[in-house]
Amino acid sequence: MVKKIVNGAKCKDFKNRTRLKSGSILFTKRLRNVNILTMQEYKKGSLHPITLIMNEAVSIFKDMGFVVELGPELEDEWHNFDALNIPKDHPARDMQDTFFLKDKEGFVLRTHTSNTQIRFMEKLINSGGQPPFAIIVPGKVFRNESTDTTHEMQFYQIEGLMIGENVSVANMKGVLLEFFKRFFAGENVDVRLRPSFFSFVEPGFEIDLNRGDRWIELLGAGMVHPNVLENCGIDSKKYQGFAFGIGLDRLMMMKLHVTDTRFSYQGDLRINQF
Amino acid sequence: MLISYNWLKSYIPEIPEASKIADLVTFHVCEVESVKETDKGDTIFDLNVLPDRAHDLYSHIGVAREIAGLLGLKITEKSFPEILSTDTDLQIDIETQNCRRYMGRVVKNIKVGPSPKWMTDLLEGIGQRSINNIVDVTNFIMFDLGQPIHAFDLKELSDKKIVVRQAGDDEKFELVGSEKAVVTLKNTDMVITDDLKTLAIAGVKGGQGSGIKSDTKEILIEVANFDPVSVRKTARRLSLQTDASKRYENEISPIVCNLAMDKISYLIKEMCPEAIFEETVDVYPRPQTERKISFSQSYVSTMLGINITNEEIEKILKDYNYQFVSSKDGFEVTVPSTRIDLNIPCDMVEEIGRAYGYEKIVPEVPKINQVIKDNPIWTKIYQAKQKLISDGYKEVMTYVFKDKGEVEILAAASDKNFLRTNLTDGIKESILLNQKNLPLLGLDNIKVFEVGAIFSKSGEEIRVAYGDSKNIIETTLDKFCESIPSDFSYKELSQEEISKIYVNENSQMQFFKPWSVYPFITRDIAVWIPEETDKEKLVEVYKELGTDLLTTEPKLFDSFTKEKRTSYAYRLVFQAKDKTLTDEEINKIMEDITDRVKSLGFEVR
Numbered sequence: 047m048v049k050k051i052v053n054g055a056k057c058k059d060f061k062n063r064t065r066l067k068s069g070s071i072l073f074t075k076r077l078r079n080v081n082i083l084t085m086q087e088y089k090k091g092s093l094h095p096i097t098l099i100m101n102e103a104v105s106i107f108k109d110m111g112f113v114v115e116l117g118p119e120l121e122d123e124w125h126n127f128d129a130l131n132i133p134k135d136h137p138a139r140d141m142q143d144t145f146f147l148k149d150k151e152g153f154v155l156r157t158h159t160s161n162t163q164i165r166f167m168e169k170l171i172n173s174g175g176q177p178p179f180a181i182i183v184p185g186k187v188f189r190n191e192s193t194d195t196t197h198e199m200q201f202y203q204i205e206g207l208m209i210g211e212n213v214s215v216a217n218m219k220g221v222l223l224e225f226f227k228r229f230f231a232g233e234n235v236d237v238r239l240r241p242s243f244f245s246f247v248e249p250g251f252e253i254d255l256n257r258g259d260r261w262i263e264l265l266g267a268g269m270v271h272p273n274v275l276e277n278c279g280i281d282s283k284k285y286q287g288f289a290f291g292i293g294l295d296r297l298m299m300m301k302l303h304v305t306d307t308r309f310s311y312q313g314d315l316r317i318n319q320f
Numbered sequence: 321m322l323i324s325y326n327w328l329k330s331y332i333p334e335i336p337e338a339s340k341i342a343d344l345v346t347f348h349v350c351e352v353e354s355v356k357e358t359d360k361g362d363t364i365f366d367l368n369v370l371p372d373r374a375h376d377l378y379s380h381i382g383v384a385r386e387i388a389g390l391l392g393l394k395i396t397e398k399s400f401p402e403i404l405s406t407d408t409d410l411q412i413d414i415e416t417q418n419c420r421r422y423m424g425r426v427v428k429n430i431k432v433g434p435s436p437k438w439m440t441d442l443l444e445g446i447g448q449r450s451i452n453n454i455v456d457v458t459n460f461i462m463f464d465l466g467q468p469i470h471a472f473d474l475k476e477l478s479d480k481k482i483v484v485r486q487a488g489d490d491e492k493f494e495l496v497g498s499e500k501a502v503v504t505l506k507n508t509d510m511v512i513t514d515d516l517k518t519l520a521i522a523g524v525k526g527g528q529g530s531g532i533k534s535d536t537k538e539i540l541i542e543v544a545n546f547d548p549v550s551v552r553k554t555a556r557r558l559s560l561q562t563d564a565s566k567r568y569e570n571e572i573s574p575i576v577c578n579l580a581m582d583k584i585s586y587l588i589k590e591m592c593p594e595a596i597f598e599e600t601v602d603v604y605p606r607p608q609t610e611r612k613i614s615f616s617q618s619y620v621s622t623m624l625g626i627n628i629t630n631e632e633i634e635k636i637l638k639d640y641n642y643q644f645v646s647s648k649d650g651f652e653v654t655v656p657s658t659r660i661d662l663n664i665p666c667d668m669v670e671e672i673g674r675a676y677g678y679e680k681i682v683p684e685v686p687k688i689n690q691v692i693k694d695n696p697i698w699t700k701i702y703q704a705k706q707k708l709i710s711d712g713y714k715e716v717m718t719y720v721f722k723d724k725g726e727v728e729i730l731a732a733a734s735d736k737n738f739l740r741t742n743l744t745d746g747i748k749e750s751i752l753l754n755q756k757n758l759p760l761l762g763l764d765n766i767k768v769f770e771v772g773a774i775f776s777k778s779g780e781e782i783r784v785a786y787g788d789s790k791n792i793i794e795t796t797l798d799k800f801c802e803s804i805p806s807d808f809s810y811k812e813l814s815q816e817e818i819s820k821i822y823v824n825e826n827s828q829m830q831f832f833k834p835w836s837v838y839p840f841i842t843r844d845i846a847v848w849i850p851e852e853t854d855k856e857k858l859v860e861v862y863k864e865l866g867t868d869l870l871t872t873e874p875k876l877f878d879s880f881t882k883e884k885r886t887s888y889a890y891r892l893v894f895q896a897k898d899k900t901l902t903d904e905e906i907n908k909i910m911e912d913i914t915d916r917v918k919s920l921g922f923e924v925r
Binding site for chain 1: 347
């Protein structure tokens with residue numbers, strides 16, 4: 047009796063088999079009328095391309111010494127806005143299209159993973175810790191806007207936060223340049239900074255990336271605003287540092303040439319091409 | 321914000337040519353989104369002004385001061401001679417805290433007519449329609465100095481009295497304009513009244529009754545300053561965002577009123593030399609106080625990661641005409657009244673840094689040594705995913721938004737207003753979707769998983785769900801990880817290891833291939849070949865004659881050997897990128913394949 051292949055590792059009957067180059071198992075013996083069907087790489091599982099990109103990004107930052115932090119997707123307005131120096135009734139809150147909750151006032155679906163940076167700093171100070179530290183926060187974020195090839199209502203970001211006594215814009219530039227050089231290995235990578243504004247940083251920057259031909263606007267960054275540090279109990283006269291945020295879906299589209307961000311969230315295996 | 325090069329040139333005689341301005345602004349001030357040359361010999365830049373600079377850059381004078389400061393050029397800021405004015409009996413009462421300043425000036429004996437060409441050229445260059453000289457000049461000042469101005473027909477005021485107060489609840493008001501729109505005001509809206517009736521919604525829009533008409537002879541000029549939050553709330557509630565409300569809601573310095581009233585008076589006098597000006601009445605209860613910021617060269621240097629000298633900082637401050645005092649401790653600058661965004665030392669770091677030039681900052685990777693470790697949830701998620709793929713499951717990601725659930729969101733851009741309470745529903749849908757595509761995917765069955773958050777009344781929880789068409793299991797991340805056998809080993813891959821997955825045997829990048837939205841057709845073909853013949857010979861034929869309509873690798877789904885011959889049965893999947901294929905087209909291809917296979921001496925079953 048030949049056992050049906052369900053999960054090769056568990057199959058105990060190894061007689062009558064021919065191992066092919068690819069490592070899958072082909073039964074050549076046939077008993078009765080039972081046809082044993084085989085498939086190449088029958089046991090191959092796969093990760094979603096966004097997970098692959100996220101893991102790549104995390105690995106590069108971890109190599110530089112950063113540590114991963116995670117946080118909730120459903121967040122209160124303090125952690126998502128107020129602590130980040132984005133006051134109510136201020137045009138700066140308009141810069142993000144937010145999902146508010148019915149019957150749960152004061153809560154939102156987080157619009158960035160910066161909520162987790164606030165939580166991390168609060169927890170650090172509450173446990174008697176102090177800077178220096180360097181964390182990266184990958185995670186799912188939500189924006190209430192209409193969808194198209196480059197916009198979805200849920201997507202992934204990775205943010206970084208590094209605070210210490212002399213952490214500078216030069217360090218920020220160094221970290222990001224190093225990241226992109228490794229993420230786009232083999233390409234002629236460069237970054238440049240332009241003045242911009244986000245409530246939670248000062249100075250604030252837009253950062254453009256060049257992979258050898260043209261400049262594209264890619265991420266926002268800046269030196270963490272003293273108000274944000276003080277909101278978490280960190281002495282802004284002693285400590286300073288940078289924060290940045292990159293869209294992982296965007297990186298996936300750039301590196302793997304995925305053409306539509308909406309493909310990612312349909313549960314459609316046709317996107318698992320790797 | 322549209323900015324005219326010619327308009328800037330009237331402030332900066334030595335301004336460089338237009339082609340140099342866009343990059344200068346983009347790399348030192350804010351993004352220039354477009355540059356357009358007009359057929360009137362002007363160049364128009366569209367600046368993306370962000371909230372921090374909306375106090376001063378929504379005006380040509382503000383942008384001119386920036387450009388002159390960056391380049392160290394002289395800027396001509398005229399002051400306007402006082403105009404001989406008669407006494408006035410105009411009365412102004414401010415009855416709300418939301419009005420920070422109100423300047424009113426009566427001007428009599430004016431003649432409403434066309435505006436001078438230089439003014440209409442500049443206004444039309446930035447997309448503003450010319451109406452008449454009085455309306456145009458108020459517009460001109462707004463785009464010139466950033467100060468919105470309103471002009472009322474004086475005879476519409478029942479008395480020479482202005483009262484600024486909050487509106488009555490449910491008060492109806494007809495707006496100026498051809499649409500004759502009527503809005504319902506609330507007590508949270510601030511209005512300009514003559515004490516008896518409402519003349520305008522403060523900072524937002526004027527009324528139909530009191531606007532300037534072609535026979536208007538006497539006007540009241542309003543140069544005022546309003547609380548930004550109040551104007552913003554009103555403009556939003558009434559869906560009335562105007563050029564004026566945009567400026568007020570980003571906060572303007574009340575000190576700008578002085579220059580604005582002087583300049584508009586001067587321009588009206590030029591256009592209407594016979595005009596008679598009454599004295600300006602100015603109610604300014606809480607004047608803006610002067611601010612100073614102290615910072616040191618070492619602070620700027622450590623924040624930016626550069627070595628800037630005191631001399632370099634001084635040059636930047638001088639070029640920008642900052643009033644400052646320098647001592648051994650550093651610099652103390654007096655903040656210009658329009659720069660509401662400058663409050664603390666790091667604000668000056670940005671001022672110095674962007675003038676200095678961010679391209680001069682040399683990247684420096686910091687050394688990081690920490691004792692803190694990754695959040696354990698990250699490690700659990702990584703481990704769970706590795707376990708599941710080792711068991712043959714493929715990861716999917718589904719939507720958090722569903723049409724039912726326990727936590728509801730407001731005003732979504734779609735029809736799904738709830739957050740998912742489980743992952744299983746999404747996995748079920750995914751399996752159904754993927755089963756339709758089994759031949760395209762080259763699979764015999766679907767095994768998928770998802771790791772993600774669900775949302776219920778009791779809170780947010782990370783779940784793991786995995787399964788196939790027969791069975792789906794869902795559990796919490798913690799429980800799943802607890803159930804993983806202790807001898808299951810994995811490691812967190814390095815970035816280089818992960819990126820190997822994208823390349824083929826020749827280290828060439830295999831990019832994502834978008835799929836067709838058109839239906840696919842499958843055909844099975846089983847062929848007897850001698851036992852020792854490699855079945856690859858068949859695959860080569862299928863791939864060659866399948867044309868580029870053959871979407872995937874031919875898939876072996878059956879084989880058996882009998883009497884020294886092996887039968888191989890392959891499934892071929894055809895799909896076009898741009899249309900629905902017909903049976904006839906595919907039949908033709910299969911005929912060609914069958915002919916070739918026969919010509920190689922093999923028997924088709």
